[in-house]
Amino acid sequence: xxxxxxxxxxxxxxxxxxxxxxxxxxxxxxxxxxxxxxxxxxxxxxxxxxxxxxxxxxxxxxxxxxxxxxxxxxxxxxxxxxxxxxxxxxxxxxxxxxxxxxxxxxxxxxxxxxxxxxxxxxxxxxxxxxxxxxxxxxxxxxxxxxxxxxxxxxxxxxxxxxxxxxxxxxxxxxxxxxxxxxxxxxxxxxxxxxxxxxxxxxxxxxxxxxxxxxxxxxxxxxxxxxxxxxxxxxxxxxxxxxxxxxxxxxxxxxxxxxxxxxxxxxxxxxxxxxxxxxxxxxxxxxxxxxxxxxxxxxxxxxxxxxxxxxxxxxxxxxxxxxxxxxxxxxxxxxxxxxxxxxxxxxxxxxxxxxxxxxxxxxxxxxxxxxxxxxxxxxxxxxxxxxxxxxxxx
Numbered sequence: 377x378x379x380x381x382x383x384x385x386x387x388x389x390x391x392x393x394x395x396x397x398x399x400x401x402x403x404x405x406x407x408x409x410x411x412x413x414x415x416x417x418x419x420x421x422x423x424x425x426x427x428x429x430x431x432x433x434x435x436x437x438x439x440x441x442x443x444x445x446x447x448x449x450x451x452x453x454x455x456x457x458x459x460x461x462x463x464x465x466x467x468x469x470x471x472x473x474x475x476x477x478x479x480x481x482x483x484x485x486x487x488x489x490x491x492x493x494x495x496x497x498x499x500x501x502x503x504x505x506x507x508x509x510x511x512x513x514x515x516x517x518x519x520x521x522x523x524x525x526x527x528x529x530x531x532x533x534x535x536x537x538x539x540x541x542x543x544x545x546x547x548x549x550x551x552x553x554x555x556x557x558x559x560x561x562x563x564x565x566x567x568x569x570x571x572x573x574x575x576x577x578x579x580x581x582x583x584x585x586x587x588x589x590x591x592x593x594x595x596x597x598x599x600x601x602x603x604x605x606x607x608x609x610x611x612x613x614x615x616x617x618x619x620x621x622x623x624x625x626x627x628x629x630x631x632x633x634x635x636x637x638x639x640x641x642x643x644x645x646x647x648x649x650x651x652x653x654x655x656x657x658x659x660x661x662x663x664x665x666x667x668x669x670x671x672x673x674x675x676x677x678x679x680x681x682x683x684x685x686x687x688x689x690x691x692x693x694x695x696x697x698x699x700x701x702x703x704x705x706x707x708x709x710x711x712x713x714x715x716x717x718x719x720x721x722x723x724x725x726x727x728x729x730x731x732x733x734x735x736x737x738x739x740x741x742x743x744x745x746x747x748x749x750x751x752x753x754x755x756x757x758x759x760x761x762x763x764x765x766x767x768x769x
Contacts, residue, residue: 387501388512390560391494393553394454395516398490400524400546401465401483402430403600403625407529407618411539416473424726426480427601428719431593433484434491435716441492442704450493450704451560458554461486465547469540491711495693496704506694507636514636514687518628520549521600526622529615575763576709582762584755585692585706588649590714591749592685594721595656595742599624599682601722603663606735610668620675624659627679628686635684636691645695645757648688650750655681657746664735685749689714698761706762721745 405412405427413423444453461483468479494513502509524546532542576582599621607617635652639645659678666674693710697703721741728737 384501386559387497388509390553390557391497391509391513392516393549393556394458394490394494395513396520396523397458397461397546397550397553398487399517399521400549401461401468401480401487402524402597403521403621404524404528404543404546406601406604406621407525407614408532408539408542409605410614411532411537412476412543415539416476418473420726420730424723426477427597427726428723429477430480430484430487431597431715431722432719433481434488435712435714435719437485437488438492438712438715439708440485441489442496442708444489445493445496445704450497451557454490454493455554455557455561457486457490458550458557461490462547462550462554465550466544469543488711488715491715492704492707495690495707496700499694499697499703500700503700506691507640510691510694511633511636511687514632514683514690515629517686518625518632518683522622522625522628525600525625526619529618576705579762581696581756581758581760582706582709584752585689585696585762586710586713587717587752588692588714588749588756589689589710590717591745591752592653592656592682592689593714593718594745595660595749596682596686597718598721598725598742599660599678602725602729602738606663606738607671609735610671612668612671620663620671623672624675624679624682627676628683631680631683632687635687638684639688639691639757640695644759645688645692646754648684649753649757652681652684652688653746653750653753656685657681657742660742660746661739664739688753692756696756696760696762698763702762 409423409427412418412426418426441453464479464482464486467475468483469476471479495510498506498509498513528542528545531545532539535541603621603624604614604617607620608614612620631652635648639648642648655677659674659676659681662674662677663671693707694703697706724741725738728741729735731737
């Protein structure tokens with residue numbers, strides 16, 4: 377194996393391990409949310425804020441990523457993200473209510489920055505293999521989410537019912553990833569382009585990419601924050617409800633890998649976007665309305681849809697950019713603005729459920745968000761590039 381191919385495989389392995397750590401901080405809360413509320417004496421509003429805050433931080437801190445990459449390098453920034461994320465995950469359960477929220481903010485900030493940098497590295501290092509590489513690290517994101525959703529309650533049970541070690545456990549994978557990423561510091565490469573990137577906020581195509589990213593992410597974080605509660609109120613035990621969310625996220629592994637491949641086979645990505653959004657909406661409605669013994673089928677359908685919607689969203693960032701620097705800036709805009717929009721989803725689910733004491737209004741919300749995602753996706757899926765000066769070509 378040549379040194380070049382060896383370094384490429386090391387980078388891919390590092391990206392996979394980084395990806396594994398960009399979701400557990402988010403998906404580990406929902407399965408133990410009742411215990412966290414009781415242990416930290418949180419109100420319903422406080423619990424809603426705890427599930428919404430990290431998603432909001434993904435958006436608010438994402439624009440820092442291109443600036444940090446220019447200042448200290450993308451590889452160095454990712455290592456810092458992993459170390460701070462580890463500290464945040466240890467702070468969150470063991471420092472009272474203030475530490476719970478501060479750790480959540482820090483974890484969200486780290487994930488937001490890491491989310492932005494990975495597509496720019498893909499564009500820089502794997503420009504001719506965008507689909508497979510994007511699918512690979514998106515699969516790692518989904519696997520991390522699934523592991524945290526499914527394993528947090530068993531870890532809590534091993535800790536005699538204490539939720540704090542169950543949440544702190546997810547600092548260990550971050551430490552492992554930091555060690556695995558360390559060799560990339562010796563392979564520092566700048567993300568450069570020939571000109572200054574500006575004007576994306578005046579580009580309709582960039583807005584469509586951002587709105588698609590935000591609306592499909594909103595549905596994902598509604599699932600992370602509320603699917604176990606929906607299923608528990610339908611009669612499932614907390615363990616079974618957590619398992620269903622884990623099953624749904626685990627199924628995303630297949631469509632996360634297949635989505636970019638499917639999206640890059642045709643002339644553009646519009647048909648693939650319509651397909652995965654249809655599966656997502658069908659799965660969501662099935663989880664709310666199908667007979668409880670059939671919910672596992674709809675959890676699988678939901679996972680197939682959401683793995684594809686997310687991986688295609690990341691693929692669009694790379695495909696709509698002309699070079700690595702534009703990919704980094706578009707990633708910052710799409711994920712910064714997108715995740716800020718996405719944070720409204722879990723909040724609205726909680727508000728509608730509290731207001732109506734049921735899930736019919738929430739189902740209608742899912743339909744509306746899916747239609748917004750479809751309209752934005754049909755624009756973002758066209759075979760065009762964003763232009764720094766505003767406008768597409």
